[in-house]
Amino acid sequence: MIAGFFRIVKFSFQEIFRNMSLSIMTVLILILMLLSINTLIIVKVLTDESITAVKNQIDVSIYFNPEATEDEITEIRDYVSAFPEVEQENFLDRDQVFEEFKKNYFDNDDVLSSLNELVDNPLGPTLIIKTRDPKDYEKIIKALTVPEYENIIEAKTFGDTQTAINKIHAITTNVQKFSYFLTILFAIIAFIIIFNTIRVAIYTQRAEIGIKRLVGATSWFIRGPYLIESLLFSLTSVGVIYFLMNFLLKFLDPYVSVVFQKTDLLSLYFSQNIWMILGTEFAIVFLLTIISSGLAMRRYLRT
Incomplete structure (x- = not known):
């Protein structure tokens, strides 16, 4: 055979x-x-x-009011962290936000000179959020767009890269x-x-x-x-x-x-x-x- x-x-x-x-x-x-x-x-x-x-370039930035208290900010951070869609969050306090702002405008003398004239830091803390899927950002933004947070959150920005x-x-x-x-x-x-x-x-x-x-x-x-x-x-x-x-x-x-x-x-x-x-x-x-x-x-x- x-x-x-x-x-x-x-x-x-x-x-x-x-x-x-x-x-x-x-x-x-x-x-x-x-x-x-x-x-x-x-x-x-x-x-x-x-x-x-x-997708890694997408995030939601939540800008807090400079007058917001630490307890109010902590409440929102805990609320956001409870969402299963949230994969990562990065919190910047007022000083860190101020330093980041100066780095972004290091080549703009007008902006830097204006900052140097300020007595107090006009910027509030920032919470940067990343979700597992870009579609989940809209859900997070809607959840934070409620009357009880109007005086705590100054603005919310979403870098939409779906296009x-x-x-x-x-x-x-x-x-x-x-x-x-x-x-x-x-x-x-x-x-x-x-x-x-x-x-x-x-x-x-x-x-x-x-x-x-x-x-x-x-x-x-x-x-x-x-x-x-x-x-x-x-x-x-x-x-x-x-x-x-x-x-x-x-x-x-x-x-x-x-x-x-x-x-x-x-x-x-x-x-x-x-x-x-x-x-x-x-x-x-x-x-x-x-x-x-x-x-x-x-x-x-x-x-």
Whole structure:
């Protein structure tokens, strides 16, 4: 049985070398299809990182009245902290707010000179809040917009970056649609090429196949080389795309790190998920090659 298996493998290699041009074309199309799939993965990683970066810039600043008492401020801080949506809060007392204000206007001599003339600090404390989701900010603001807090809270500001997030989604959606189109296109081309590769192989070996039948060869022995050929196409394409993606990610990472201030963002993601990515891609390619090979054999190889 083992000897028979090795003979099947030997015949499959013979088929590949006999139709070398078609074999190379098949592997090349499969590589392009996998490259499109990996492009979708890269786009998703960059999209998620972009949205995270934008969300991290969002916060609500609550400016307290300078006359607000410590108990009143503590009451509001406790009230806000009780919201499960609140992820982080940062409280700045009056002196800290004053110093931050001076830092923001360090290059404006008029503002600085005016501050120096003041006897008392005119600024009240500030509470900066970050929530788990940008949609939750509106809920926090509404909860604080009540009559009992009117004299305590002087103002509330919300840096709305939803427009930027929507633009990121719009751009990445278009890129993803184009990548999906390329993936489907290359999958169709690969299907047709593999189908024709098997068909040509069956046609050119019809005499040999007839002899095998006469001597009692099983259906598996006749069909086996074509199935092994599909497996070899899949393994080769996934292996090539692995090394190709390593090179591509090393090329892209320096440019990505400039934008997101993270070293080896793409390489790190792929290394952490390498087995899942390669396993899924191999399953997709192998399924495609098996289906196309099976249909070709069913149509042109009657046993």
